[in-house]
Amino acid sequence: MQISIAVINIAVAALVITSIYPFATGNFQVHLPDDSDVGWYYDDGVVTLSAPVGITNGGFYDVTDVRLHIEVENMTGFKICDSVSEWGTIQAGSEFMELLEVSVDILELLESGAYWMLFNQDYLDVMIEFNCKYTLGLIKFDAYYQVAVPWDGLIQDISFGSPELVNSSGEYHVRVPYSITTDQILSGLGDFGLEIYNDISSNPIASCFEQISLGTEYDGELVLSVEPDVAFDLLYRNQTLTVEIEIGLRDFSVETVETVDWVAPTEMVIE
Structure with a gap:
């Protein structure tokens, strides 16, 4: 009986250590873009901001149920975008990179009352909520990131x-x-x-x-x-x-x- 309890304690301790290890050592990381990584393009009345976002999973377990909730507002609080991306599973010992895209429909912008953004400089406040599960789904990881991206105006x-x-x-x-x-x-x-x-x-x-x-x-x-x-x-x-x-x-x-x-x-x- 004591041997069984000892084995269980060792297993629990190993589970805890292997769960904490990648977070403590920095082997689990979310990579956000710098200003120089952000690209812009225009097509068919839509301005699209694109930037690489990545996850390094240097731990012992797969990262599952990866979800990104993205909200974009200008500096006066006008909401431009609200979207959710499901990234699924990122295997242990791997790195995942995805091109994050935020689209601004100019006609919708005009109809919503943000007409002046076409003529003026502004900042887009990009808020990213990151959720995932780790250690066979036993640990839930949530993080919040905020990135300010300059907007130059079209005219x-x-x-x-x-x-x-x-x-x-x-x-x-x-x-x-x-x-x-x-x-x-x-x-x-x-x-x-x-x-x-x-x-x-x-x-x-x-x-x-x-x-x-x-x-x-x-x-x-x-x-x-x-x-x-x-x-x-x-x-x-x-x-x-x-x-x-x-x-x-x-x-x-x-x-x-x-x-x-x-x-x-x-x-x-x-x-």
């Missing part, structure tokens, strides 16, 4: 240079240089259109539409035709102009509004 800058009022053989134009910077994950051509309103009319005084290159800083010049009465009003009167801008990014369009304090030049460029 990073829209700026206008100094405008000129032009008289070209009796045709009147407003000529203004502009620059649009979009995130490098975008590519190809996009659409850029605008309508300009002054402070005395509900109808636009000028409009234009052209194509721009996406994924870079694009510089161009707008030439907006205006009626003679509008041209002379701009020539002599300081006023606030409202510019309604629409940018087409392949799969969807976004709109924004800028105000411009127009300073009357008192003379035109004659061409």
